[in-house]
Amino acid sequence: MARMCDGGLKLVLATILTLWLADKSGRRLLLIVSSSAMALSLLVVSISFYLKEYISPDSDLYATLSLVSVAGVVVMVIAFSLGLGAMPWIIMSEILPINIKGLAGSFATLANWFFSWLVTLTANLLLDWSSGGTFTIYTAVCVFTVGFVAIWVPETKGKTLEEI
Secondary structure (H helix, E strand, O other): OHHHHHHHHHHHHHHHHHHHHHHHHOHHHHHHHHHHHHHHHHHHHHHHHHHHOOOOOOOHHHHHHHHHHHHHHHHHHHHHHOOOOOHHHHHHHHHOOOOOHHHHHHHHHHHHHHHHHHHHHHHHHHHHHOHHHHHHHHHHHHHHHHHHHHHHOOOOOOOOOOOO
8 A cells, every 4th residue: 555655755856846847948948858768768768678679688798788778768758748738728728729628638538548548458568569669660650759849849938818
């Protein structure tokens, strides 16, 4: 029970940190930094998986690459929590006009859960195909996200609903 409360406390603290960062740096910048950090960490994971294919499992380098892979995934989760985990929901509530907020928000939520389901469904199939390839695909999605946010997502920090 204490371990569960400790995890819940960490999530609450991470959420508070995310909201503070969003107010200080801006939502758009936080999305770009978060997606970039995710892309870099996933690239590290994919490269370590590619390298492990050419190294003996008995070597020290193989064990080191395993730790690098785990560290990369941990960094990716932290980067997700500090940006992409919360910011889309905040931006969505700010940029959608009141007359379509319910319908558009429902559609966006449906799309989010559909793609989460799709990633969950295909992850094991992709990992069986190629661990390095799987994380390369995830890296490419994060790079696309950086470009998408940089081009199309407006900054909403400090703006009223009417200005947005």
